[in-house]
Amino acid sequence: MNKFGRSLALLWLAFDAALASANPYLAKPGEAPIPVRVATCAISGGFMHLYTAIDNRLFEKYGLKVEFLLVRGAGVSVAALASNELQFLYCTADAIIPSLAAGAEAKMIASPLVGLPWVMIARKEIRRIEDLKGKIFIATRPGGTPDTLIRVLMKRLNFSANDLSIRHIGGAGQTEVYNALLQDLGHATMVTAPLDARAKRDGLNVIYQLDDLNLPAIYSSLFTNQRLLKERPEAVQRFTAAMAEAIHFVEKNPERAKASVGKVLALKDSESLQAAYDAYAKQLVNRRVTVPVSRVVETIEAARQAGAQVRRKANETYDNSYAEHLEKSGFLKDLWGGEVPGKKW
Known part of the structure; x- marks a missing residue:
């Protein structure tokens, strides 16, 4: 070579x-x-x-x-x-x-x-997170992620236990709470993408990004x-x-x-x-x-x-x-x- x-x-x-x-x-x-x-x-x-x-x-x-x-x-x-x-x-x-x-x-x-990928969605008359006072939040079960997050959010907003009711409807996923919201069983719930896009199409409002809580x-x-x-x-x-x-x-x-x-x-x-x-x-x-x-x-x-x-x-x-x-x-x-x-x- x-x-x-x-x-x-x-x-x-x-x-x-x-x-x-x-x-x-x-x-x-x-x-x-x-x-x-x-x-x-x-x-x-x-x-x-x-x-x-x-x-x-x-x-x-x-x-x-x-x-x-x-x-x-x-x-x-x-x-x-x-x-x-x-x-x-x-x-x-x-x-x-x-x-x-x-x-x-x-x-x-x-x-x-x-x-946190979770977002708060609400009925069309609820436009701000502060509008939830006196309303009902829908979650699947006590101790689940949305149930925990809504309690943290209530504390940040200085809401008392009487300012927002939490209704547990059972189930294991986001479909149940989403459908419950459409059926007027409450005023707001939490979902992750891509359900937020569907919520907008169904006339619901996305009122809060839970990642803004800056939780660990x-x-x-x-x-x-x-x-x-x-x-x-x-x-x-x-x-x-x-x-x-x-x-x-x-x-x-x-x-x-x-x-x-x-x-x-x-x-x-x-x-x-x-x-x-x-x-x-x-x-x-x-x-x-x-x-x-x-x-x-x-x-x-x-x-x-x-x-x-x-x-x-x-x-x-x-x-x-x-x-x-x-x-x-x-x-x-x-x-x-x-x-x-x-x-x-």
Whole structure:
């Protein structure tokens, strides 16, 4: 080989090495895929990034063979995760953190969405949050997220217990409270996107964004169990990297993301799909996916004060090393073409 040929060969070797170092989490040639099961704890537009990653086969290039399941309810989901029936769970962190603090054999490893997606919707005669005085708020059950949030909001507004009645109608989802509002069983309730878009079409008013309360809320987050952390840490790292790439993919491919959400939620109208995209791909997104530690601490303390059993310290409920490695390795910088945009929790 002449001098020019050797130089060219060395150049290509350097180029290949640069590509490999840019994404150190990709599957190696000839490597057998790692089978894992992932579940969501509900059907929600807030799980947009996972739906999109699965539909567009992002996990495959990371050497993961993903089986997707739906397990309804936080308690059942945590039990399945702890017993290794699931290797990963994607769920609202606020619903899972109390179980982790109580001793569940699992940890939170990434938080793609941080904040509160809930909005207050009301009948057309209610235009401001202050107009709720003397009215009825509809919730499914005591202790649920909307029930908790309305009590916090009442305190912020200096409402007494007699200023706003809370009517619990039962059920397990937002459809029940939404229909109850349409049937005039109350004056206001809370929903998440894309139901806010439907509310506007039905002549209801969106009167408050609950994220404005600035509570220590963490929304869609990724959890795994102690067994996988111990036996297959590379699978945990790769799954975390794939979810970080999903955030980038959703941002750059909005139509594909909306198609994935539309399929799961059986939605076709463009307004509802755009509302979901705006909430979950823009408003709440945490591109670094690191778990916001201060919010975990505050959430556990709030659970303690509410009477929940707390057996673990906050730092025993999460592991940020996998999310932090994405930045240390240069993966995020390469993915975003420089400094990662957006908030840093």
